[in-house]
Amino acid sequence: MGEPKFNRRSADDRRRLLIDAALRCLAQHGADGLSTRTIAAEAGVSLGLINHYYRHKDDLIADAYHSAASELLAAMQAEVDRVPASDARGRLSAFVRASFSGQVLNPDLFKVWLAFWSLSTRSVRVQEVHDTTYGDYRSLLERLLADLAAARGIEGFDARLAAIGLSALLDGLWLEWCLNATTFTPDEGIAMTERWIDGFVGTATGHC
Amino acid sequence: MGEPKFNRRSADDRRRLLIDAALRCLAQHGADGLSTRTIAAEAGVSLGLINHYYRHKDDLIADAYHSAASELLAAMQAEVDRVPASDARGRLSAFVRASFSGQVLNPDLFKVWLAFWSLSTRSVRVQEVHDTTYGDYRSLLERLLADLAAARGIEGFDARLAAIGLSALLDGLWLEWCLNATTFTPDEGIAMTERWIDGFVGTATGHC
DNA sequence: GTCCGTCTTGAACGTTTGTTCAACTATGCT
DNA sequence: AGCATAGTTGAACAAACGTTCAAGACGGAC
Structure with missing residues (x-):
């Protein structure tokens, strides 16, 4: 007769539910407001369920970090891929524009990342997630920059250093804007970054 | 006969003692390991003393932020002032070198700043400290850049945007290095920054 | 030497934390 | 229909947290 007190889900569904709830909590309350009880309430499940799928809270956060970073990188890649491969400079601009879009330039997202960084200095598990995802992020940039250098016939271009x-x-611009959004506008950030790209690629061979 | 169980100090001395202890705790354990009991133990005083000088823990952290940021900025300014005012480019290089010195490029210092940033999203008191100290930091950079532009006779130079x-x-380089020190060396960071300065100042007038 | 003011102490309180675990119940299988 | 399995629950625990406050002790004033 009565409604069932709970539904059973697959392990994958539950984990995703918990990860999304944890990310929402981090965005709302930051690292300090993140407790197992808060996550459980946000996910609409009981307290004990978290420890059923994750031995420790840090394991859940590490999973959440991996999920959020992957999703963000995929979104950036998608924006880049809207520009044909023949237009190397345009693809780089798409990446820059995506970096200053409302989805990324977001104080809530900043709170989430702050929590991840804090934990990465304490948990090797999270540190590993950071190393791999950040490596992927830089690889994408490196590829875009190398393509541009190749298209312009620049030799001896250090794509690794340029990507860094x-x-x-x-x-840095993201950090500053999230800490105080009044110092500069997103458009100014885009202009500054575009100029950096032109300068770096333009002077890479030592001439104008 | 026996040693006194405690010594009385002035309010200024006590506050400095507590601030330094709090900074050491943050450097060692990060934001999560910072409790009133840890600070008291590190300072060698009792638990109650903290709440005698600071109504709330956040007030102490805000004071510590202000102290650490001021000290850091003063150290940078001192390094800059070792170069004569006539050498505008050299003064900027002194700032860059100081930014990549072991005192600044330090994962422990990073943990301290992470804690400050986290708190600044929650406490208006800390947010105010951030705004003023970061404003001072950017003002120094702005002055150095404007001096360089003036020395080179560049007109229409946007020192504000350049400083940002x-x-x-x-x-950004500091952040990346502290999160993973294996991606690039401090010398590479210096080279990258020097190149940015030359590029920005060189192309500011639109010619080579 | 004694006294007083106030700086300092540490026990105590009420919350909140992460984690454990025995009990419960939805669900698929027979 | 009933059983076994395993997903789910929430009470319980010990530890740690920030803060309060009455009691204690140092050190200068007299």
Whole structure:
């Protein structure tokens, strides 16, 4: 007669439910407001279920980090792929534009990442997730930059260093904007980054 | 006869003692390991003393943020001032070198800043400290960049935007290195930043 | 030497934390 | 229909948290 007190789900469904709930909690309350009880309430399940699927809270957060980072990277890649491979410069611009879109330039997302970074200094599990996902992120940038250098016939271009510099500039602008959104506008951020790209690629061979 | 169980100190001395202890705790254990009991133990005082000088723990952290940021900025300014004002480019290089010195490029310091950033999204008190200290930081950079542009006779130079970009690049490289020190060396970071400066100042007028 | 003011102490309180586990129940199988 | 399995629950636990406050002790004033 009465409604069932709970439904049974597959392990994959449950894990996704818990991960999404954890990400919402992090976005809302930051790292300090993230407790097993908060996550359970947000997911609409009982407290004990979390420890049934994750031995420790940190394991869930590591999974959430991996999920969020993968999703973000996939979204960036999709934006890049809207531009044909023949237009190497345009693909790079698509990446930059995506980096300053409302989905990324978001104080809530910043709170989530702050929590991940904090935990990565304490948990090797999270540290590993960071290393792999950030490596993928930089690989994408490196490929885009190398393609551009190749298209312009630039030789001896250090794509690795360029990718590190560009990702640092993007991350730094993202960081500053999330900490205080009044210092500059997203458009100014885009202009600054575009200029960096042109400067770096333009002077890579030592001439103009 | 016996040693006194405690010594009385001035309010300023006590506050400094507590601030330094809090900073050491943050460097060691990060934001999560920071409790009033840990700070008290590190400072060698009783638990109650903290709440005697600071109504709330966040007030102590805000004070610690202000202290650490001021000290860091003063150290940077001192390094810059070792180069004569006539050498605008050299002063900027001194700032860059100081940014990649062992004192700054330090995972322990990173943990401290992570805690400050996390708290700044929650406490208006800490947010205010961030806004003022970061404003000072960017003002110094802006002055150095404007001096360089003036020395080179560049007109229409947007020092504000340049300072934002340079600080973002520096912060981004600092962030990446602290999260994973194997991706690039400090010297590579210096080279990248120097190149950014030359590129930005060189192309500011639109010619080579 | 004694006294007073206040700086300092540490026990105590009420929350909240992560984790455990015995009990319960939905669900597929026979 | 009933059984076995396993997904789910929520009470319980010990530990740690920030904060309060009455009691204690140092150190200067007299």
